[in-house]
Structures are given as C-alpha cells and as structure tokens.
Amino acid sequence: MEAKTWHKIGAAVMLVAAVVIMLMGKPSSLTPLSATEDIGAIAQYGEDRIQPFLLADWIISETGDFQVVDLRQAADFGEYSIDGSMNLPFTSLMTRDGLYEVPKYQKIVLVCGDGSRSGQAWTVLRSKGYEAYILTGGIKGWMRQIMTPVDAADLDLTDIDPHEFALKLKAMREHFTGTSEELG
Template sequence: MISGDNLWDSIKKDNNVFLLDVREPSEFAEFKIPGAVNIPLSQLFMPGSQTHLPKDKKIVTICSHGNRSMVATFALAQNGLESTSLVGGMSLWNQVLSAITLKENDTTIIQVEKIGKGCLSHIIGSNGEAVVIDPTYPPSKYIEFAQKEGLKITCVIDTHQHADHVSAAKDLSQMTGAKLYLSKLEEYKLESQQTVDGDTISFGSKQLKAIHTPGHTPGSMSFVLNDKYVFSGDILFVEGIGRPDLRDQAEEFAAKLYDTLHNKLLKFGDDVKIFPTHHGEGVIPTKDGIFYTTVQNAKKLPLLDLGQAEFVSKVVSITTPRPMNYSMIIKINKGVIPVPPMQIPDLEMGPNRCSIRM
C-alpha cells in the first residue's frame, strides 16, 4: 500500500508512476487524479484487459476508499504485474496537504494546497508570528508548515462560510491558542473575533486589512497586506470568479459580486497579487509553483468585460453542479452541527465547485 503523502511525493518527483483508477466510469468522470487511467475492477479480470498496462512503471491502484484497489493489486499480480494500493482511496487523497513558500523582501507567504480538491490556504509570516487564512483539515499540518519557517500561529481567519470543504479554523485556533477571526456578517454560531469592513488584524510587524467583498456569500471578507497582496477567498480566482448561487439568491448576489469585483478588487494597482482560496482543474501555477493572479491579468477574464446588467444575466445563466454535501458542510462551518473528524474525508469527497468561468 502507499499513502497519499508518499504518492504525492512520487508524482512531484516524476517517479515513473502509472495511476490505475479501478472505479466505475461514472465515478471516475466525477472526480479523479489528473493523469489517471480508468479500467473498472470488473474488467481487470477479463482476458486482455491488462495488455496495455506498463511493465516498466510503478502501478498505483485507486478507488474510493481503498477496498477495490486492494483487490485490483491481486488481479494484477495474477498476471505478473506488481502494484500498490492507495490507502483510503480518493477519500484520503482529498486530505493530502502540500506547502510552497514564497518570500518577497520581508514578506513570507506559505501557500498550502489541498491536492485532491485544489483548496488553497495561506500562512503569512512576520517577525516569528503567523496568520493562517482559510485552513483545511488536517489542522496539525499548518503547525508543522509554520514551524519549518520559524513561525508561531497567532491568528486564524476564515474569509467566509465555505461550502465545499470543512473549515479547520476553529480547531487550529484551539490547538495553537491563536485568535479566531470570522466575518460578523456570516451568522456564525461560533465564538470568535467578529470582523467587519475596515478592521485590521496585527501579527509580527504587519497588519491585514479586511474589506467586505460580498457576492459569493453575503459576508465574505478579503484581506489586504501592504497594499501589495490580496487574499480574496472565493471571490476572485486565477481562472474565474466566485459563484453567486449557493445561497439561492443568485441574481441579488451576482449584482453584489459585480460591485465587489469592479469597485473593490480591480481598483487595486495592476501589479497587486491576488491569492484565491481555490484553483480549478487544469489551472497552471506560476514558475514558483504558487497559484495567484494579478489585478492586470484578472481584468482580462471574459466575464469582467461586461456591463453590470449583462454580467448579472450571464452569470445567473451559467449552470454548474453544486459541491457535494454543500448544505451540510455549510451547517458544520456555521457551527450549527458538529462533525467527527473521521467523517470529514467522505463529506469533502469530490471536486471544488465554488467558481464559474467562461
């Protein structure tokens, strides 16, 4: 067997890995590891099904939870092919976190990617202290990533009530003793420092400034550092914009989204870097391996050249499947219902679907 972390290390190092997904085609089409090849388990036992499998690569079998993939290793072994099974399947693959550090002058930004979903969190460091924006599970990894850079987490922030993943903000704040900051406009049932437009959050020698950026959710906040970096939550992505329909007020939210984008985020200087909380499938990071865009590049997104009325009409007409289990995840993140950590991988299974693009 191979863990998700070890598989990710092998993929990063290009260790000659062949990903064999043995789920049914409908499951594979919904959510997969990029580059994987789909041969359903039932077909693996048919004559000739393994003819095209490579004999010179490390075969890793994949399913939803690791059961079918284990059976697949035996099917392959009968034909002399060695393979390993991905522990926990796609469920635990969704829990693999990877960190890349960007250092510019006296600013340290650690971008944490949830590999299976494209979720992005950020650890921002200054003078030995750090603030974490939009952490995901498992929270212990953020402590590990921060410590590697000599940072102590003192503040934890959620930009908004997430719909596609369970927030680790409360647990991370409790584990570290850090202050928890949540938008006052999102109706949380959790104890926190309530953030409103214009608030500042201090750490080390720096401050983050909150700006109210509704459109994806009514109380979404983006956070600005040094007027050079904007952490935009789910409002503006590298490849698209936040969807306004997850609270069933699509037209009203789309109008607010237009105002947020054009009269707030795109008013920053062209060179300002924007760090989102997700990236979509197929989005390429910068040469540094970091996912971000600039205001200049964001202005070129197709939907952002429309007038308000046309923008609202177009955005409302775009239909995208909603995140799996999103209504329950919203309730969990709001603090209405508890969730055992062991249930989180299955709740989060599937792609992130918080953006829309042309």
C-alpha cells in the first residue's frame, strides 16, 4: 500500500477514536459500579456495624488500631463521650477540612445519638476508602448496653453464657466508670 493510503486509514481510525471518546463523556463522571455494589453488600450483611460490646473490648484492649469519631454536637459530646473518642460534628465531617481530620489508616468507629447520622457519614467515608463502622444504636446503644445494667436475655445474645456475660459486662462497666457496682 502507498503511504497516502496508510495516512487516510490512520486519520479515519483517529477520527473514530475521537468520536468514541467524546461519546463516553468525562471519566470523572463515571461511577465505578463495583465500589457501589461493595458498599451495598457490606451494609446488606451488617458488616458496616460494630456492637458496643466489641468496641468496649477494643478500648479495654488498647489495640490502638481504631479511632472513635463522635458526630454529635460539642455540647452533647461534653455531657458524655466514649473514652478516647474525638468530636467531629457531622456537619464538620462533611467538609474537606473535616475529612482531613479523620485518620485514613485506622479503623473508624462512627458514633452519633442513635446511629442515623453515622450511617450517612459511613457511606461517605467508605466511598473514600476508609475502613469505617457504625456503632450499633449510637451513644444511646452504648449507654444502654455498656453503662447501665442489662440482662443477656434482653439483648438476645443466645451465643453467650448468661453468667459469663454478666461478669464481662460488670468488668466493662467498672472499667468505664471506675466503680465496682453490683449488677441489678
């Protein structure tokens, strides 16, 4: 073939490629479907949540591989907060500066009043690559399950021996309150 023919073929291929690229749109506007499916699957199977008992174990064990981020307003945080938690109100977290305050290479446990705001923050953090979890029940769940007396049967914990549960709960409560109380 002649050089002119090759030039015409090359120009035609480039024209077709340019049209295809224009039809595709901006690459930044494309959402990776697998990331969305992964986030949905994590939430569907409850892998987005952490129970208060497990968080209490992490805190007592002092593993240092997680950070509790309390999304409540400063006044609520000042009334009571989980040991070692940082206060970053939800509206602050949703800013660029707020995201920079959240450690990227630690597990993040999100806490709000009842778990609803944590779910919204979880979606944002997971989509940005954070290993984030929602504290089940929020601060209310923490107070109900860790800081106030409960019975294993009330929590439907069928896989835990009630006596073992009572002892563990008593030890957790003593750790967080610094007191030794009888279970009621």
